[in-house]
Amino acid sequence: MSTPTTHIVRPAGAGHETLYVLLLCLVILAVAGSMVAWRHESHVASNVGSHQLDARRDLSASEQGIYADLRVTLDEIQLLRQEQQVLPGPEALADEGFAPFAQDASSVSRGGHVWQLLEAKSYFGQSQTPSVAGSFLMRLIAADDAAPDIWLNRANGIKAPADLTDAALESAGWQQIVAQFDAGVTRQHRD
Numbered sequence: 001m002s003t004p005t006t007h008i009v010r011p012a013g014a015g016h017e018t019l020y021v022l023l024l025c026l027v028i029l030a031v032a033g034s035m036v037a038w039r040h041e042s043h044v045a046s047n048v049g050s051h052q053l054d055a056r057r058d059l060s061a062s063e064q065g066i067y068a069d070l071r072v073t074l075d076e077i078q079l080l081r082q083e084q085q086v087l088p089g090p091e092a093l094a095d096e097g098f099a100p101f102a103q104d105a106s107s108v109s110r111g112g113h114v115w116q117l118l119e120a121k122s123y124f125g126q127s128q129t130p131s132v133a134g135s136f137l138m139r140l141i142a143a144d145d146a147a148p149d150i151w152l153n154r155a156n157g158i159k160a161p162a163d164l165t166d167a168a169l170e171s172a173g174w175q176q177i178v179a180q181f182d183a184g185v186t187r188q189h190r191d
Helices: 014-039 061-084 090-095 105-109 166-171
Strands: 052-054 114-118 122-126 135-139 149-153 175-178
Touching: 061 090, 061 135, 061 149, 090 114
Parallel strands: 052 175
Antiparallel strands: 114 122, 122 135, 135 149, 149 175
């Protein structure tokens, strides 16, 4: 028999492998960082005027629902106006079941608005509970494809405005609702 021999095996130098892995990580981070910087979209803050409200940020849930209903119902109103050559009254719209004119559980929970047609060109919805949702005014523009011009007043006991010009509405405390589609519905950039 032979005598056992002992071989001492030294570990391979892990220093070089670690260095290569760290360098690879740094290269990946540098490439990723440059891609983020290159594709960065600058945020342009879109501010609303003092007489305006942002539909997404400045309205309560009930007011947002009424605002959305008015925008959707506008298409039906335009079609009825083309057929009848006159704007349909709120009663006719309620009979057809169009929100927010129809008196149902949803309209009651959103402020119980009482609607009327003003000067055959605007709809005024007086809120019965302004703490839930303010009163609305939707002015219709002659062009069928024009966006609705919707205003809100949260004052108690508001009456239908006699003068429907922008200046008169602003001085009476009405605020125009504007829909902005900037950075996305779920992102809010507050400056």
